[in-house]
Amino acid sequence: MHCPERYIKNNGIQQKAAKDTLTAYIEKMAWTSNEIVLDVGCGPGDVTSDILYPFLKNNIKQLIGVDKSVEMVEYAKTFFGCSEMDFKVLDIEDANNCGSSYSLRFNKIFSFFCFHWIHDKVGALLNMHLMLKSGGEILIDFLLINPLVELYKFMDEEWQKYIKEIKQMSKDSFSQDELRGMFIKAGFRIINMESNVKTYTFPDYSSFLNCVRAIDDMYTNLPKHLHDRYATHVKDKMREKQVIEICPITGETIFKYLPIIVHAIKD
Numbered sequence: 570m571h572c573p574e575r576y577i578k579n580n581g582i583q584q585k586a587a588k589d590t591l592t593a594y595i596e597k598m599a600w601t602s603n604e605i606v607l608d609v610g611c612g613p614g615d616v617t618s619d620i621l622y623p624f625l626k627n628n629i630k631q632l633i634g635v636d637k638s639v640e641m642v643e644y645a646k647t648f649f650g651c652s653e654m655d656f657k658v659l660d661i662e663d664a665n666n667c668g669s670s671y672s673l674r675f676n677k678i679f680s681f682f683c684f685h686w687i688h689d690k691v692g693a694l695l696n697m698h699l700m701l702k703s704g705g706e707i708l709i710d711f712l713l714i715n716p717l718v719e720l721y722k723f724m725d726e727e728w729q730k731y732i733k734e735i736k737q738m739s740k741d742s743f744s745q746d747e748l749r750g751m752f753i754k755a756g757f758r759i760i761n762m763e764s765n766v767k768t769y770t771f772p773d774y775s776s777f778l779n780c781v782r783a784i785d786d787m788y789t790n791l792p793k794h795l796h797d798r799y800a801t802h803v804k805d806k807m808r809e810k811q812v813i814e815i816c817p818i819t820g821e822t823i824f825k826y827l828p829i830i831v832h833a834i835k836d
């Protein structure tokens with residue numbers, strides 16, 4: 570997930586998810602004026618700028634997007650940085666940087682399609698809690714099951730050695746109750762937590778594969794000459810595991826996924 574150009578061309582599903590979540594939740598949050606807002610895992614900044622910002626613009630003084638990827642933040646700064654919107658490199662698992670730079674700074678924290686990539690979830694939540702002002706709210710939208718991590722588990726032996734931290738990642742799925750416990754342990758009061766299966770229709774199979782490729786870190790580990798063979802393997806596994814349904818007439822590719830949305834408050 571280090572190539573902003575590739576990501577931004579293939580993130581229709583992420584854009585739609587953020588828009589739907591904000592439409593459902595923005596009015597459930599308590600707003601004042603001149604708020605300072607954080608977007609964790611902002612990626613290349615298009616969701617922050619084109620989707621999140623329009624929902625907030627009447628109530629905020631500043632919107633800051635943070636991401637641990639330097640490439641993503643450089644891209645976001647170049648294309649979307651302005652007086653009300655800034656982008657910074659920050660690993661949300663890094664307690665020292667979160668505390669020293671942003672302690673008690675934000676009225677709201679949002680995060681879209683990022684939290685399923687975070688290993689130390691309680692640590693990240695403790696950092697968000699520290700960065701929020703008292704009475705501040707968080708809205709976190711992520712995947713209860715990370716389809717890429719699931720896919721990695723089923724890959725043939727040949728590819729396993731390239732799957733960085735695969736053993737760690739395989740343990741990264743949690744039940745709703747376990748996640749609820751993590752938010753509470755970090756000090757939050759949960760206002761609402763919901764998880765329902767959703768679908769997203771790609772115009773064709775290659776658009777779906779492009780979306781997978783934009784987030785698949787395997788391509789950073791794999792030698793270039795293996796990329797095409799790996800892409801074919803991904804395609805075979807996706808078909809075998811029925812991650813998607815392809816319409817035989819139109820070629821439209823329907824992807825089923827399981828997001829979870831958590832709205833919580835720091836009392």
Ligand SMILES: C[S@@+](CC[C@H](N)C(=O)[O-])C[C@H]1O[C@@H](n2cnc3c(N)ncnc32)[C@H](O)[C@@H]1O
Nearest residue numbers: 583610611612616636637638660661681683686
């Ligand atoms: C799938 S992208 C989502 C980008 C954007 N929020 C969107 O909805 O399109 C996930 C982003 O989370 C970032 N990320 C993953 N772990 C992170 C961490 N520990 N701290 C900050 N950012 C992280 C990745 O670098 C990546 O840019």
